[in-house]
């Protein structure tokens with residue numbers, strides 16, 4: 524029987540030399556799943572279902588408990604999300620309008636320091652991070 528190519532894994536062959544578990548762990552597969560999930564959770568009937576679920580008292584209680592235990596984590600995530608939105612807004616404003624090129628380096632630098640290093644690295648839109656854009660801008664002079 525053909526098995527998975529990953530060392531130490533004897534999983535049944537699925538595709539691309541891998542078992543199904545390792546096949547779906549590939550970055551592309553993860554990206555597809557994320558994309559699918561995003562679309563799924565944006566459907567109005569799903570949104571409504573989620574909203575109703577979150578209003579159930581036992582769910583609210585569980586969320587309160589979770590928040591108590593993971594306060595800093597939750598806060599950090601919210602901060603990241605806020606930064607991401609800020610960034611997207613900024614990029615939309617500048618890249619979409621092709622104003623980024625005209626954007627003065629000094630101004631861009633000021634924008635960048637608003638974000639935590641982790642966020643700066645994580646922020647990717649069409650493969651463009653502020654960091655990379657900065658490098659590009661520096662090259663362009």
Ligand SMILES: [Zn+2]
Nearest residue numbers: 527532542545
């Ligand atoms: Zn495997």
